[in-house]
Amino acid sequence: xxxxxxxxxxxxxxxxxxxxxxxxxxxxxxxxxxxxxxxxxxxxxxxxxxxxxxxxxxxxxxxxxxxxxxxxxxxxx
Numbered sequence: 001x002x003x004x005x006x007x008x009x010x011x012x013x014x015x016x017x018x019x020x021x022x023x024x025x026x027x028x029x030x031x032x033x034x035x036x037x038x039x040x041x042x043x044x045x046x047x048x049x050x051x052x053x054x055x056x057x058x059x060x061x062x063x064x065x066x067x068x069x070x071x072x073x074x075x076x077x
Contacts, residue, residue, distance in 0.1 A: 006069040054066035
């Protein structure tokens, strides 16, 4: 696996997190604005499908991925 590949697990403490916020919190992007641009370019998949909605509600059990990252979202204990 590429040393620049980000593999992360995000513990969700609420019902959902907007996709752009998840990318920012997991350091896929440096800011929310950058995250929105990144999503709009078609660089993000949710459960294997390209997602273009910047504030798509990401819930526990979903996987958000791209060329060099994969984030598994789980419910916080």
